[in-house]
Amino acid sequence: MADVSWTDILSAVSAGLGVITAAIALGIARTANRTASLANQAAGRANATADSMAQVERDRWQYEMTPQFDVTITRLAPGTSQASLMLTFEGPAALERLDEVEIEIRNDGYTHGVGLAGEPTGQQIAETIWGPYRLVPGVDDATNDGRLSPAKPLELGGWLKRALEESLPPPWTERASWRVRYDGQPVRLWVRCRREGYRPWTLTYNVEVTNPAQDSPA
Template identity: 70%
Template structure:
């Protein structure tokens, strides 16, 4: 013990204190980082909730009607009017698509011709009239167009066609006057997440 000087002892004590200070500083830094991470996570969560709330409040509002061209006609006119919210002002793209009836069709049939015809059948009362307003070949979709608040989109419809294995009389009974046209309405506006809306629209006769 006589070989140990006070200088060595003080140096050792100083080293220990230095280690303690470094450990304390590292712990404080780690705690600060953890707190910052929690604060960032909380801020992100709050921002996400706010974005979702704002996105919900800005859901486009449409009035959608489908009217036959005349009693007994196999054609109809779809009118979609953009009614709000006022703060949205405009939509860069509005795309329309006719949905199927929601049932599974063609179970157990695997031939390519059958599957092709199955995919090309619209399982509902109407389709977009092919070749009019850019409607797709089978009349399922109408291409996206811009629309301003108070503006409208008008599209021509015609009765859908049954697949070759289905009797037309049965088809008309299944998708008769009371069967609604089921629609997807997909909306996009720069700076917003897209909206996808659904509508079930009854077809009505023209008013006198």
């Protein structure tokens, strides 16, 4: 058996220690990477949770700031074909003002399909106000079809007053049957509101049409 010198022994030991050191270093590096990955995942979850909580808070604030209106529609006189819509901005107090308030007449909620040849077209159906009243075209900048009152700014406690008239029956419908169809039905509205720093609000109202109050006899 050949003699083994101390130099060879030291070289072997040194090589072994180098392997061990490298293994330890590799283990430390892997542990560090796993720790960093877990930390990144935890940070990501924390950020996601924070974003989610912030969104919940924004949604809560948006909901709490939903504009509140009192909306009434009153005939100018019993039996008349004209009426007055009054929309009053009542709150919340913290909102103070709205940059835009837009009023739109909604249809009755039923589907009005296109008929066979010779019957109304899709455009004719879309142009029809399917409900008891429309805005008086041209008054307070109402659109020609009587459907939309353009956006106006409004301060807390302020009001918008709009003139209404009975809707017009389409050419293929008799006026008498049209009036019977919508007699006593509410006027359905969209009220769209905008304020800088908030998402837009779209509110719906079904407003009964009432006769003017009569003074009690003395």
